[in-house]
Amino acid sequence: MQEKRNKTGRNPKLDPKTHCVMVRFDDAEWNKFLSMYERSGVYARAVFLKAHFFGKPFKVLTVDKTLVDYYTKLSDFYTQFRAIGTNYNQVVKELRCHFSEKKAMALLYKLERHTIELVRLSREIVELSRKMEAQWSQKSV
Numbered sequence: 001m002q003e004k005r006n007k008t009g010r011n012p013k014l015d016p017k018t019h020c021v022m023v024r025f026d027d028a029e030w031n032k033f034l035s036m037y038e039r040s041g042v043y044a045r046a047v048f049l050k051a052h053f054f055g056k057p058f059k060v061l062t063v064d065k066t067l068v069d070y071y072t073k074l075s076d077f078y079t080q081f082r083a084i085g086t087n088y089n090q091v092v093k094e095l096r097c098h099f100s101e102k103k104a105m106a107l108l109y110k111l112e113r114h115t116i117e118l119v120r121l122s123r124e125i126v127e128l129s130r131k132m133e134a135q136w137s138q139k140s141v
Helices: 027-040 045-053 065-098 101-140
Strands: none
């Protein structure tokens, strides 16, 4: 006798999952499980558990928003710093051409003081970047 199949509904799966296992966690284990699950990026907790249980590799991608913001702002600052360096020689040439020697020297002295301040600031930025990198590498371990 042939089975009559309805035209509605899902097609039956070739390998249906029929066995169920229940796991109970205490609060600490549950929190640890949830943090691992969220970091994994897997769409379902059951899929995450099966992959973890059977040793299938899964990727944990973490994006530190503060680190991304920091590098974006650092890149913007570097662009501005390069623009200042590019214009520096042009400013010195214009000072020589359009001002008397005494006035040009006074303006060059001011320019030199501001340049020294920029160098100090750039060294401070490099030091802060090193500290941030050291902190970030400690977090990732």
